[in-house]
Amino acid sequence: MKIAQVAPLYESVPPIAYGATERIISYLTEALVVLGHDVTLFATADSRTQAHLHSSTPTALWRDERVWDTTSHHLRQLDAVIKHSSQFDVIHFHTEPLHLPMQRFLACPSITTMHGRLLPADHGPLFATFPDAPLVSISDSQRKAMPDANWRATVHHGLPLDEMRYSQEDGDYLLFVGRVMPEKRIDRAIEIARRAGLPLKIAAAVHPGERAYFKETIWPMLEASQSFVEYLGEVGGESRRALFANARALVFPIDWEEPFGLVMIEAMASGTPVVAFRRGAVPEVLEHGVSGLIVDDVDEAVQAVQAVRDVGAIDRARCRKTFEKRFSAERMARDYLAVYRDLVDNRASAANIVDSDTDALQA
Template sequence: MRIAQVAPLYESVPPNAYGATERVVSYLTEELVRRGHEVTLFATADSRTAARLVPICERGLWRDTAVWDTLTHHVRQLARVAHLANEFDVVHFHGDPLHFPLTQSLPCKSLTTLHGQLLPMDHGPLFREFASAPLVSISDDQRKPVPSANWQATILHGLPRDEFEFQPDPAPYLLFLGRLMPGKRPDLAVDIARRAGLPLKMAGKVHPGEREYFAQQIEPLLQRSSDFTDFLGEVGGTLRKQLIANARALLFPVEWPEPFGMVMIEAMACGTPVIAFRRGAVPEVLEHGVNGFIVDDVEEAVNAVARIGDIDRARCRRSFEQRFTAARMADDYLQVYERLLAGTRAAVPTSNADAQLYG
């Protein structure tokens, strides 16, 4: 099959540090190449891939201090996709839905995986306007704001089986790893660690729009809790993997509808249990008592830390192998590609409430 993968240009594929979407695109692309498919990746020039690379810009746009308007580069990317579209059977988009008008005139099939939060007043009208655009969700919870869109499947993320090493003997620290934004509540991770009596390692990226939040809310908190909190900034590569593998538990105290939560399955792959708030996709990803604990507040999270020894780290690793490998993810996407090429689609549940809201 001739497949194009169109990645966001904010980070390289794979990213050097933060960048869950670009990481997923990389895992899927390399698995498809491994299986003998003819894959073309539209991404940044510093991306690393066994596929044919069509470079759009020199480096990840968030890493280039000379770049101000990221939209212009994504428009150029779409022009390159359109120019080469005759070479593909399927074009798989992973970025913002700028491409929807373009897909109506492409000479091949297209598919869009939505990686972010959906908003009914924004995405509802968009999905009605482009009702024929085939979509994939990364969790069932992600669909809830617009359930009647043209959903082809829910495909949970996966990563290569050997990407992370199993660690049976962790160090005595808790870990918070992720974007430092209000919805991910890094402040609650500090509170949980303090009350649980364990040191906390915190690592994550501060996006430009969240610098004020970090400076006003998180930085002073880290200074006050410096006796048990170690802030490492943004980390990648081997250090990132070691941080996850050696943690006694990963804290995931999200208070927004997290569409997936890639770091949770990275932790599982190491055998590291996850303590996560019951938000968004968490109940779809975690199995309570198997690879972590699903909790509803800080007090329950503190109690879960005390019980973390009840989790068998080997069983936690097996839960990853059973559900979250890149091979399984590629299988799921190939089924959707083949269905699109055959001219069929999955049944989509209707929603009277959705129709009334946008009708």
Template sequence: MRIAQIAPLYESVPPFAYGATERVVSYLTEELVARGHDVTLYASADSATAARLVPICARGLWRDANVWDTQTHHVRQLARVIGDAQRFDVIHFHGEPLHFAWADRSPCRTLTTLHGRLLPYDHGPLFREFARVPVVSISASQRRPVPWANWQGTVHHGLPLGEFEFQPMAGAYLLFLGRMMPEKRPDLAIEIARRSGVPLKIAAKIHPGERNYFRERIEPLLQRSRAFVEYLGEVGGLVRRQLIGNARALLLPIEWDEPFGMVMIEAMACGTPVIAFRRGAVPELLEDGVNGLVVDNVDEAVQSVARIDSIERGACRRVFEHRFTAARMTDDYLTIYDTLLAQDPSDPPRAAAQLDLRLDGTRPV
């Protein structure tokens, strides 16, 4: 199959550190190539892939100090894709929906994985206007605000089996990993660690728009909590993998409906259990008492830290191997590609057979 993968240009594929979407694109692309498909990746020039790379910009836009308007680069990327469209059987988009106005006129099949939060007021009219554009959700929770979109299925993210090494022994610290944004509540992670009496390591990227939040809200907490909180900044590569694997537990005290949460399955792959608030996709990804503990507030999170050692780290790894591998993710996408290719272009929207998930993350029989 001739497949184009269209990555966001914010980070390289794969990213150095933070960048869940680009990481997923990388895992999918490399797995497709390994299976013998003819894959072309449209991404930044500093990307590394076994596929054919079409470079759009010199480096990930968030790491280029000269870049101010990121949209102009994505428009150029779309123009390149449109010019090459006849070469492909399927074009798989992973970024902003700039292509929706063209997708229905594409000479080949298109598919769009929506990686972010969906808002009825903003995305509702978009999906009504472009009702024929095939889309995929990354969790059942994500699609809930806009159930009328042309959903082809829900595909949970996956990781290569060997990407993260299983660590059977728990470390002595809690971990907060991700992005320094208000909705992820790093301040609550600090409070949970303080009240639990367990040291906390924070490894988080600070985007330009979140610097004031960090300076005004988080930095003072870090200053007062030096005795038990270590702030590491943004980390990547081996350091990041070891940090996750050696943690006693990953804290995810989110206060927004996060559509997936890649760090949760990275923790599972290492055997590290997760303590997470019951928001967004958390109940889909975590089997409470098996690979983590699902809580509703800080008090419950503090109690969960005290009993986190009851979670078997081997069970966390087994859940990962059963549900969240790159091979399973690729199988799901290939099923959707095949269904789209077999579909008559004149069929009404949502004619494709869907790959859906129950809220517990299992597929209906």
């Protein structure tokens, strides 16, 4: 198949550090190429891929201090996608839904993966306006806010089997990886580490809109906890892999309806157990007692961390095997291929019906 992948332009594909959506787009694109498909990636020029790269911006927008209005750049990218749409069998959008008014006029079918949180007040009117726009969810949990949207499939994220470094040895610290947001609850992670008696490493990105929250709320906590908390900022590449592989457990103390939680499967791929709060997609991704421990409050989280530390409550080898079975990039790519083929077949069937009706009228 000839497939276009359309990435947001905030980060490169893959990102140099934080960027869950761009990381998934990269894994999917490369897996599709390995499976023999002709793939074009619409992304920033500093992206790295085996696919054909079509770029409309030189660098990741969030890393270009000259850029203020990101929408203008995404509109230019959309124009390029529309102009080239006749070259593809299917176009897969991972961007903000700016393309929905135009998807009806593309020369080929398209699908949109919704990577973020769905808000009825915002997405409800949008999906009602474009009810024919086919969508993919990244978890069944994500759909709950908008159950009547035009969902074609749920496709869980996946990683290349060699993306993370697997370790059989238990580490000596807890790990928090993510973005500095109130909903991610770094404050909970610090409390859990303090009460469990384990050091905590925090690898967290601070995006422009969250700088005030970081400075006013999180930084004072970090300064007050220097004896057992180490803040590392954004971490990528081999340093990121080492962080996951050498951790005793990943703490995922979220306070929101997380659509997926990529860091959970990165930890599983490393053999590192996850201690996560029962919100959003957590029960869908984690198998309690197999790849992690699901908890409902800080007290239970502390007990879970102590169980992992003291009695090895989660077997690291079994954790890794669960990842290989459920969350490989190849499985993700094959799931998406099934969606693409269904879209292409439906477009062909609709065209045949129109042709038949035209022939009947002419007769």
